[in-house]
Amino acid sequence: MTNLKVLVSSNDFPDSGLQILREHFTVVQSPYSHFGEEGATQNKEELLKLIPGSSALVWVTHHPLTKELLDKAGPQLKIVATASAGYNHANVEELKARGIKLSNTPNVLSSAVAEIAVSLMLATARRFTENLDQVRRGEWEAGFVKVLGQDIRGSTVGVIGLGGIGQAVVKRLAGFEVAKFLYTGHREKPEAKALGAEFVNLDDLLTKSDFILLAVPLTSETRHMINSTTLGKMKSNAILINVGRGDLVDQEALYDALKSKKIYAAGLDVTTPEPLPKDHKLLTLPNIFVLPHIGSATVRTRNDMAVLTSNNVVNALTGKPLITPILE
């Protein structure tokens, strides 16, 4: 064990990851979580107190890594290891300018997030929100014609971003008799052939797909890529699924498109903000199904993410290459 200090940024980092860190370093952990307005404020104050002298930061959720925090940490900071695949909160340019390494946790969460994407497809296509509401009200529609949904069978599924998560969704849909998989992105993916997915431009994907899956990182290029213009190109039976980041979607435009039935439905695991306030107007719509960002929230996946995060820290502080580098 060394005296190098590792700060774990919230109280819910799994023991599997903590154990690895404790074998090597002096571990300091915030007693708060990032979640909720109060938790986030308390945690920020606590982190400002705990961060000086840290050689590594284990960044557990999506709290922004501000210049203020980095300044407080001090010049010995070598690595930020974020326990997430997405790293839009990690202030990449600032880390790069300061020569600080950055790692994330891709791949280990692809199957869990893909399961949530498929769940959202089913929940929206089969109108779980309206149907569950009927059950809760004790007012089931009688007869043959119930709240009728759409089939995944025979549909065209368009994937925006055929990376690890997008590919895992296509694999999981193998038994659903999907008619066609389309995908778009910066370039064709070698994996697409085996998956039977056809590379198209964004406009083609938007105009032809029955399901549109967002599985791209949030960048300045992808922010609000779903807006009134792109929503306007979708089919009236289109279902939008977002397992990426809330800001990929202009939520005002999405509200209008769902309210006016310009598109059929939306299933969101990610929103802006998170948590979405319970009186948010999106939640008044019958054709939306919202989850509280649980894509990677299984015991196994969270443990895998924690172990990978900690092993990245061990490697960075013992002079070995990062396992999953963003900045090295």
Ligand SMILES: O=C(O)C(=O)CO
């Ligand atoms: O790891 C991430 O970036 C996630 O949002 C998982 O749901």
